[in-house]
Amino acid sequence: MRRWLISLILVLILSACQSGTPNVKEIDIYNSSADMIGTAKLSEQEGGVQVKLEVNGLSPGFHGVHIHEFGKCEGPDFKSSGNHFNPDGKEHGLMHPEGSHIGDLPNIEADSSGYAEAELMADEATFTDGKNSLLKEDGTSLVITADKDDGVNQPGGKSGERVACGIIKKDAKAKEGEEPTDPAELEEEEKEEE
Ligand SMILES: [Zn+2]
Numbered sequence: 001m002r003r004w005l006i007s008l009i010l011v012l013i014l015s016a017c018q019s020g021t022p023n024v025k026e027i028d029i030y031n032s033s034a035d036m037i038g039t040a041k042l043s044e045q046e047g048g049v050q051v052k053l054e055v056n057g058l059s060p061g062f063h064g065v066h067i068h069e070f071g072k073c074e075g076p077d078f079k080s081s082g083n084h085f086n087p088d089g090k091e092h093g094l095m096h097p098e099g100s101h102i103g104d105l106p107n108i109e110a111d112s113s114g115y116a117e118a119e120l121m122a123d124e125a126t127f128t129d130g131k132n133s134l135l136k137e138d139g140t141s142l143v144i145t146a147d148k149d150d151g152v153n154q155p156g157g158k159s160g161e162r163v164a165c166g167i168i169k170k171d172a173k174a175k176e177g178e179e180p181t182d183p184a185e186l187e188e189e190e191k192e193e194e
């Protein structure tokens with residue numbers, strides 16, 4: 001609960017600092033039993049979207065992390081998230097010569113208690129309109145797998161089952177995005193009401 005509050009406060013502070021552009025997005029990550037096990041803070045930067053991940057409850061060792069094409073996290077298998085986000089039709093794998101998917105991220109390592117913390121980069125991903133947008137109509141999702149991604153094998157680098165999932169969406173958090181971003185628009189609306 002406290003964690004949720006902190007997240008909310010963080011989001012509010014961050015939203016206040018932004019001039020209406022949604023270039024920071026905080027998402028919650030759930031395991032296959034629908035327990036919230038972590039968060040990810042996504043921020044749009046030059047050349048891609050940075051993903052700051054903090055997760056508990058993983059098995060110790062390496063795990064694959066990928067952004068998937070649909071903003072749907074239906075447990076327990078999270079197949080609803082679809083394939084890796086791949087708007088350019090490339091091959092899977094950060095080490096594949098004809099790769100990689102925009103959704104392919106480096107592996108993370110959980111410590112002996114199952115905790116993992118990492119800063120990853122989704123190169124070429126954006127939050128703005130266009131084919132590379134993680135915030136497209138129905139959004140995308142961040143998925144953690146049971147095993148590590150070997151970076152070359154199709155279609156998912158032998159990374160095993162999907163063990164955790166978080167939805168990346170424009171309106172993933174309540175109230176965020178409801179505020180009018182353009183003061184001119186607001187004025188117009190007010191005038192219409194008069
Ligand atoms: Zn991939």
